[in-house]
Amino acid sequence: MRRKIVVGVTGASGSIYAKVLLAKLERLNDIETAIVMSKNAKDVWKYELNDTSYEDLSFKSYERNDFYAPFASGSSSFDTLIICPCSMGTLGRIAAGTSDSLVTRAADVMLKERRKLICAVRDTPYNLIHLNNMKTVAEAGGIICPASPSFYSKPATFEDLAATVVDRILNLADIPNDGYRWNEE
Numbered sequence: 422m423r424r425k426i427v428v429g430v431t432g433a434s435g436s437i438y439a440k441v442l443l444a445k446l447e448r449l450n451d452i453e454t455a456i457v458m459s460k461n462a463k464d465v466w467k468y469e470l471n472d473t474s475y476e477d478l479s480f481k482s483y484e485r486n487d488f489y490a491p492f493a494s495g496s497s498s499f500d501t502l503i504i505c506p507c508s509m510g511t512l513g514r515i516a517a518g519t520s521d522s523l524v525t526r527a528a529d530v531m532l533k534e535r536r537k538l539i540c541a542v543r544d545t546p547y548n549l550i551h552l553n554n555m556k557t558v559a560e561a562g563g564i565i566c567p568a569s570p571s572f573y574s575k576p577a578t579f580e581d582l583a584a585t586v587v588d589r590i591l592n593l594a595d596i597p598n599d600g601y602r603w604n605e606e
Contacts, residue, residue: 425453426501426594427492428480429524432461435506435543435568436469441583442505442590443478445598452596455492455499456480457523461508485522492527495534501594502531505587506543506568509551515540515563516554528563538563539593541586564593574601 428446430439439462446454458466458475466475483490492499504511504524511524515538520526531538540563544551555565568586576582588600 423451423453424501424596425455425492425497425499426503426596427455427457427499427527429502429504429507429511429527430456430458430462430466430475431504431506431508431511431524432459432465433506433508433511433543434465434469435541436462436466437579437583438541438543438568438586439466439505440470440474441580442503442587443475443480445584445587445591446596447479449596454480455483455490457483457485457487457490457527459485459522459524483523485524487523488526490523490527492530493523495530497530499527499536501537501539502527503539503541503590503594504528505539505541505590507540509542509544509554512540512542512558513550513554516557516561532558532561532563535562537594539566539590540564541566541568541590543568566590566593573603 491497571585591598
């Protein structure tokens, strides 16, 4: 059976993570991917990456307020939501159960249906409110995956560096990938 996942892209800094994640997902034939981008996400993407390549993605795209999207309901067959990057505002709304956008509604659905929710938070440092929101989401079944790149694979480019986080996200989502694995040949 073909997996169905959603990628939510918020306005947090770190558009490179979303770009690398979406590029890797585009190469997979056995996964149907839907995407939701906030207006801020598009603005940050343009600013940080100096392009609008998100317009060229082959995924079905949904508007941030489209509550008729299939994954806005627990009856859909979407099994994973990856929010990358995940702003602290989005994380706070998820922790509070505030479904004011399609991304936060989809997160609510994933948690209530006991499906995978992966939040690639991209902020530093964390204040106590951020930490408590992360704790709340983790206790509800979500996975907090800070966008903290690793260096033991000796990444040569920004894309390689971002891939160290993206490969972890894909592993957490049970999506096979060819990323670097410590001390494995």
